[in-house]
Structure formats: structure tokens, C-alpha cells
Amino acid sequence: xxxxxxxxxxxxxxxxxxxxxxxxxxxxxxxxxxxxxxxxxxxxxxxxxxxxxxxxxxxxxxxxxxxxxxxxxxxxxxxxxxxxxxxxxxxxxxxxxxxxxxxxxxxxxxxxxxxxxxxxxxxxxxxxxxxxxxxxxxxxxxxxxxxxxxxxxxxxxxxxxxxxxxxxxxxxxxxxxxxxxxxxxxxxxxxxxxxxxxxxxxxxxxxxxxxxxxxxxxxxxxxxxxxxxxxxxxxxxxxxxxxxxxxxxxxxxxxxxxxxxxxxxxxxxxxxxxxxxxxxxxxxxx
DNA sequence: ACCGCGTCCTGTTAGC
DNA sequence: TGCTAACAGGACGCGG
Numbered sequence: 001x002x003x004x005x006x007x008x009x010x011x012x013x014x015x016x017x018x019x020x021x022x023x024x025x026x027x028x029x030x031x032x033x034x035x036x037x038x039x040x041x042x043x044x045x046x047x048x049x050x051x052x053x054x055x056x057x058x059x060x061x062x063x064x065x066x067x068x069x070x071x072x073x074x075x076x077x078x079x080x081x082x083x084x085x086x087x088x089x090x091x092x093x094x095x096x097x098x099x100x101x102x103x104x105x106x107x108x109x110x111x112x113x114x115x116x117x118x119x120x121x122x123x124x125x126x127x128x129x130x131x132x133x134x135x136x137x138x139x140x141x142x143x144x145x146x147x148x149x150x151x152x153x154x155x156x157x158x159x160x161x162x163x164x165x166x167x168x169x170x171x172x173x174x175x176x177x178x179x180x181x182x183x184x185x186x187x188x189x190x191x192x193x194x195x196x197x198x199x200x201x202x203x204x205x206x207x208x209x210x211x212x213x214x215x216x217x218x219x220x221x222x223x224x225x226x227x228x229x230x231x232x233x234x235x236x237x238x239x240x241x242x243x244x245x246x247x248x249x250x251x252x253x254x255x256x257x258x259x260x261x262x263x264x265x266x267x268x269x270x271x272x273x274x275x276x277x278x279x280x281x282x283x284x285x286x
Numbered sequence: 287a288c289c290g291c292g293t294c295c296t297g298t299t300a301g302c
Numbered sequence: 303t304g305c306t307a308a309c310a311g312g313a314c315g316c317g318g
Binding site for chain 1 (some may be wrong): 287288290291294295296297299
């Protein structure tokens with residue numbers, strides 16, 4: 001589920017509503033959810049949260065970092081001291097099911113890690129280990145390094161459909177299945193287009209569409225398709241601005257097509273994102 | 287190097 | 303209505 005805009009929204013809300021706080025307990029409610037690569041002597045203070053790709057990093061004293069990945073269905077839900085106390089001592093028996101881990105803070109408040117499909121993980125590690133963990137990620141699509149030159153480099157001689165490459169975290173960090181479709185639609189590029197067949201003009205539109213879509217989505221608190229919720233349990237608002245993902249019809253009137261590409265459902269408008277054979281024949285950039 | 291597939295899980299929905 | 307199968311926002315590892 002959570003892609004860059006959702007993860008950024010969560011990080012922003014952790015920073016504005018939850019952190020800094022001091023942890024007196026990190027309880028693993030389901031084995032395998034919390035991976036301890038270093039000791040975190042409690043209590044310890046979490047000062048702030050940051051994002052790298054789709055990872056959430058919680059920065060703490062004693063050089064401790066918590067690196068969390070929400071995968072498909074993970075979410076953080078904050079409980080004030082009053083809310084947490086009302087449910088004590090049946091901590092797992094909260095109004096939420098699927099609580100996989102729980103942070104308890106010195107002021108009695110709590111942060112729940114909820115994840116029905118249990119793919120999500122929270123890793124406790126040192127700052128150095130965290131750097132290594134995240135070292136393999138590609139450029140941040142909202143950074144200056146993400147430009148047409150960069151795309152040209154990673155698309156060079158690749159016949160892979162451009163959408164499959166947008167999803168590769170070691171190339172570009174943070175784009176997932178929904179935004180890949182939305183970005184390509186706004187760039188006017190068919191998802192099946194072989195990456196190397198994109199022209200300089202296409203790359204420029206792809207860069208600007210990526211920035212535009214991700215920024216807009218962040219501004220609207222992300223996309224809530226089914227179970228994504230913000231830390232305060234509110235929904236995001238970007239789902240109202242989706243143009244192809246899950247849509248029957250494009251605003252241009254054409255019927256939206258759906259196809260499995262690289263194992264993921266892919267949505268596009270055949271009219272706004274034409275498959276141009278002429279481009280392939282020319283091949284390469286420029 | 288690349289592709290598709292199965293895998294980790296649970297929940298929801300579409301179809302019979 | 304009730305059962306079953308397909309599918310779901312992610313990522314990794316395998317074999318071809």
C-alpha cells in the first residue's frame with residue numbers, strides 16, 4: 001500500500017503529533033515483526049522520523065535507529081495516554097485488531113504498529129546499520145538528482161516496459177503500483193513502452209509528472225484505497241484525484257485499459273497514452 | 287541482465 | 303446465501 005506520499009504523510013504526522021517522545025517499552029505482539037540487530041536499552045528517546053524511499057526511519061538517542069517498512073497493509077496509530085489507559089491492561093484487545101507491535105512512552109501514550117497481512121517489519125539497529133540497510137535504494141524522485149539525465153542513464157539499452165522500471169526501488173525509491181500508473185498517465189506515456197524507446201521529450205514529461213503527482217499526493221495526505229490511514233486514523237484525499245488507477249473511464253472519454261504488467265495490475269488510457277510504434281522503430285533517445 | 291513466477295499473510299470482493 | 307477463487311498498495315529469491 002503505502003508508497004512515497006503515504007509514507008511521507010505518516011512521517012510528517014509522527015514529527016508533528018508524536019515525536020519527540022521517550023520509549024519505555026517496545027513490545028512485539030507477533031513474532032517476526034520486530035527484528036533486533038542491536039540492543040536498545042530502555043528508556044530511550046526518539047527525536048524525529050524521516051523517510052527514505054518507502055522506509056520510515058525513527059531516529060533515537062544512543063545512536064539507535066528504527067527502520068520500519070509498512071509493505072502492503074502496515075500502519076502506525078497513535079494513542080493518547082487517555083486512550084491507551086482506557087484499554088489497559090488488555091493491550092492487545094484494543095479497538096484495532098492486527099496489532100503487531102506496540103511502543104509505550106513515558107507519558108502513558110502509545111504507538112501501535114498494525115498490519116493485517118504481517119509483511120511489515122520494524123528493525124532495531126545502529127545508525128551505521130541503518131545506513132547500510134538503505135544504501136541500495138535508488139534516487140529520491142523529489143530530489144534534484146532525479147532528472148532526465150538520470151532517467152536516460154537507467155533506461156539506456158533496456159527493453160523493459162517503463163512501468164516495471166519505475167517500480168524498481170534500487171533505481172528510483174518510493175514509487176509503487178498506484179503512482180506508477182498515475183505518473184505515466186499524466187506524462188502521456190503508455191506503461192508498456194520499452195524504456196529505451198523513450199524520447200528526450202518523454203523523459204522530460206516523465207520527470208515533471210513524477211514530481212507533480214508525488215507532491216500533489218503528499219499535499220493531500222496520500223491515497224486511501226482501502227486500509228491506509230494516517231497516524232491520526234484519518235484517510236488521505238488523493239484517491240479523489242486518481243485518473244486511471246481503478247477508474248472505468250478516462251476524463252477524455254476513452255475506456256481505461258487494465259493489464260497485468262510485471263505481475264502488477266496496470267491501468268492506462270489508450271487515447272492519452274498511445275503506444276507509438278514509430279518511436280520504437282527509431283529506438284534509443286533523442 | 288532480464289522476466290515471470292511463487293512466496294510471505296489476511297481480508298475483501300466477484301462470480302458461480 | 304454460501305462457497306471458492308482471484309486479487310490487493312511490496313519486495314525478495316528462484317529458475318529459465
